[in-house]
Amino acid sequence: MNFEVIPFLSMNGDAAAAIAFYEKYLGANVLFKKNYKEMKEMNPGFEYPEGQDEYITHSVLQIGVNKLMIAEEEMDTGRPWQLGNSTSLCIQSKDKSTMTQLYNSLVQHEEVTVLVPYEPNEFSPGYGIVRDPFGIVIQLCVTVHDF
Numbered sequence: 001m002n003f004e005v006i007p008f009l010s011m012n013g014d015a016a017a018a019i020a021f022y023e024k025y026l027g028a029n030v031l032f033k034k035n036y037k038e039m040k041e042m043n044p045g046f047e048y049p050e051g052q053d054e055y056i057t058h059s060v061l062q063i064g065v066n067k068l069m070i071a072e073e074e075m076d077t078g079r080p081w082q083l084g085n086s087t088s089l090c091i092q093s094k095d096k097s098t099m100t101q102l103y104n105s106l107v108q109h110e111e112v113t114v115l116v117p118y119e120p121n122e123f124s125p126g127y128g129i130v131r132d133p134f135g136i137v138i139q140l141c142v143t144v145h146d147f
Helices: 015-026 036-042 096-107
Strands: 004-010 029-035 056-063 066-071 087-093 113-121 124-131 137-142
Touching: 015 029, 015 056, 015 066, 029 036, 036 056, 087 096, 096 113, 096 124, 096 137
Parallel strands: 004 066, 087 137
Antiparallel strands: 004 087, 029 056, 056 066, 113 124, 124 137
16 A cells, blocks of 8 residues: 555644744745635635634645645544644545545544544545544545645
């Protein structure tokens, strides 16, 4: 199977500042960045509070040989955002069958909680979020990008 696991940081309004920090101090290269205003243009049903046009809905940075994803939103909306529970793993591949197989494998465990059911959305032909038995949030994403 060909896929990768990428740390995902939820920044609660500080994503753009975090991206700028990592660019300046770690030499990060921004491979992808989409703000709320751009997301609304892609999906007219996307709603967000006034004054948050520049909030980041998704980004991918390359730092050294590794990738890091950053956005504003928490992945586990069942728990309030706080520093420390603002990370998740993002497993991605262009191979939809691989991602579907991984998702189906995870959800068979009785202690895995489905936070977002695996299905197509405006940015992926397959995307879902689960919480594993240890509290780790895992995003599964069929990517359409060549990062």
